[in-house]
Amino acid sequence: MKLFDVYPLFDVNIVKGKGCRVWDDKGVEYLDLYGGHAVISIGHAHPHYVESISRQVGTLGFYSNSVVNTLQQQLAERLGKASGYEDYSLFLINSGAEANENALKLASFHTGRTRIISFSKAFHGRTSLAVEATDNPKIIAPINANGHVTYLPLNDIEAMQAELAKGDVCAVIIEGIQGVGGIRIPSSKFLHALRKACTKYATVLIMDEIQSGYGRTGKFFAHQHSGIRPDMITVAKGIGNGFPMAGLLISPLFIPLYGQLGTTFGGNHLACSAALAVLDVFEQEHLVENAAKVGEYLLEQLKQVKGIKEVRGKGLMIGLEFEEPIKELRLRLLHEQHVFTGASGTNVLRLLPPLCLSIEEANEFINKLNKVL
Numbered sequence: 001m002k003l004f005d006v007y008p009l010f011d012v013n014i015v016k017g018k019g020c021r022v023w024d025d026k027g028v029e030y031l032d033l034y035g036g037h038a039v040i041s042i043g044h045a046h047p048h049y050v051e052s053i054s055r056q057v058g059t060l061g062f063y064s065n066s067v068v069n070t071l072q073q074q075l076a077e078r079l080g081k082a083s084g085y086e087d088y089s090l091f092l093i094n095s096g097a098e099a100n101e102n103a104l105k106l107a108s109f110h111t112g113r114t115r116i117i118s119f120s121k122a123f124h125g126r127t128s129l130a131v132e133a134t135d136n137p138k139i140i141a142p143i144n145a146n147g148h149v150t151y152l153p154l155n156d157i158e159a160m161q162a163e164l165a166k167g168d169v170c171a172v173i174i175e176g177i178q179g180v181g182g183i184r185i186p187s188s189k190f191l192h193a194l195r196k197a198c199t200k201y202a203t204v205l206i207m208d209e210i211q212s213g214y215g216r217t218g219k220f221f222a223h224q225h226s227g228i229r230p231d232m233i234t235v236a237k238g239i240g241n242g243f244p245m246a247g248l249l250i251s252p253l254f255i256p257l258y259g260q261l262g263t264t265f266g267g268n269h270l271a272c273s274a275a276l277a278v279l280d281v282f283e284q285e286h287l288v289e290n291a292a293k294v295g296e297y298l299l300e301q302l303k304q305v306k307g308i309k310e311v312r313g314k315g316l317m318i319g320l321e322f323e324e325p326i327k328e329l330r331l332r333l334l335h336e337q338h339v340f341t342g343a344s345g346t347n348v349l350r351l352l353p354p355l356c357l358s359i360e361e362a363n364e365f366i367n368k369l370n371k372v373l
């Protein structure tokens with residue numbers, strides 16, 4: 001059997017990782033400014049993480065959601081404290097798309113409505129409703145195109161208010177900072193107006209923090225830079241540092257009903273031990289603060305680099321927009337300088353390093369970038 005060939009691959013076989021570095025099968029060392037698509041939060045192969053998961057798999061890897069799981073309870077309590085959402089409830093699933101799927105479903109159960117508002121360039125995942133809310137016709141199959149979603153321009157307060165005033169919108173789903181869309185930041189003014197309009201028209205506000213959350217921007221969630229509180233928050237990627245896991249944080253507005261949501265694998269013992277180990281390291285190594293400090297430094301340094309059209313971002317979620325397509329630049333960074341980076345569209349280089357990136361590693365990246373520009 002062959003693999004279903006949907007991923008354009010770099011010809012590199014990564015076999016080992018440590019902190020912000022990975023190594024290929026030939027022993028070549030790379031600086032990881034991409035974190036496997038924002039997934040590696042505490043760094044590759046962190047010893048505490050390795051020890052926690054190893055111990056858990058040797059004790060109990062899995063049992064179903066029909067029994068008490070104290071690891072889930074611990075995670076809910078710890079995540080509530082770490083994020084400032086202690087009064088919210090937690091529902092655990094396995095991937096970002098699944099988190100958004102459940103958020104939209106719960107919003108529809110709650111409001112009895114079916115219309116969704118999303119934004120231009122939004123990315124919310126590749127399953128049913130999540131992909132329908134994603135502004136990319138190439139990945140929406142005919143079976144997903146069910147007319148639930150209206151896409152509006154990001155930061156257009158008037159357009160948003162006019163649409164919500166129709167009174168039939170189930171949910172607005174918006175990324176804390178658009179990632180796949182090219183590191184585009186919703187303005188604080190827009191988020192406050194959105195919060196107000198959602199409350200006025202009884203529309204559920206869902207904040208997708210799958211890429212921008214979990215400390216990446218220097219606060220636990222990107223929307224916390226503006227001070228608003230959404231009705232639901234979706235998280236994935238960094239929550240498990242590579243262990244497939246996701247969560248949905250749900251405001252006390254929503255009353256849980258037995259059987260309304262459910263999953264076989266979500267919140268299993270092994271996944272919870274990974275997520276708890278991640279939160280331990282967040283606390284011990286002050287990773288949210290590190291993302292703020294190193295991110296601010298990196299952003300400032302990048303603004304001095306010649307040849308970049310625009311530098312955008314917050315913390316360690318950074319986009320570098322170039323006049324020219326970046327395909328060649330990214331390949332040279334990888335093969336000549338041994339640095340992993342990401343891309344958004346054709347012209348934006350995307351940086352999503354592990355949150356433990358040091359100032360020295362940030363400087364190393366700047367030097368390497370200068371060499372290929």
Ligand SMILES: Cc1ncc(COP(=O)(O)O)c(C=O)c1O
Pocket residue numbers: 095096097098100123124125126175179180208209210211212236237
């Ligand atoms: C903002 C956002 N939402 C949702 C998703 C989907 O997550 P997953 O690939 O885990 O389903 C992603 C993945 O890149 C994302 O960046």
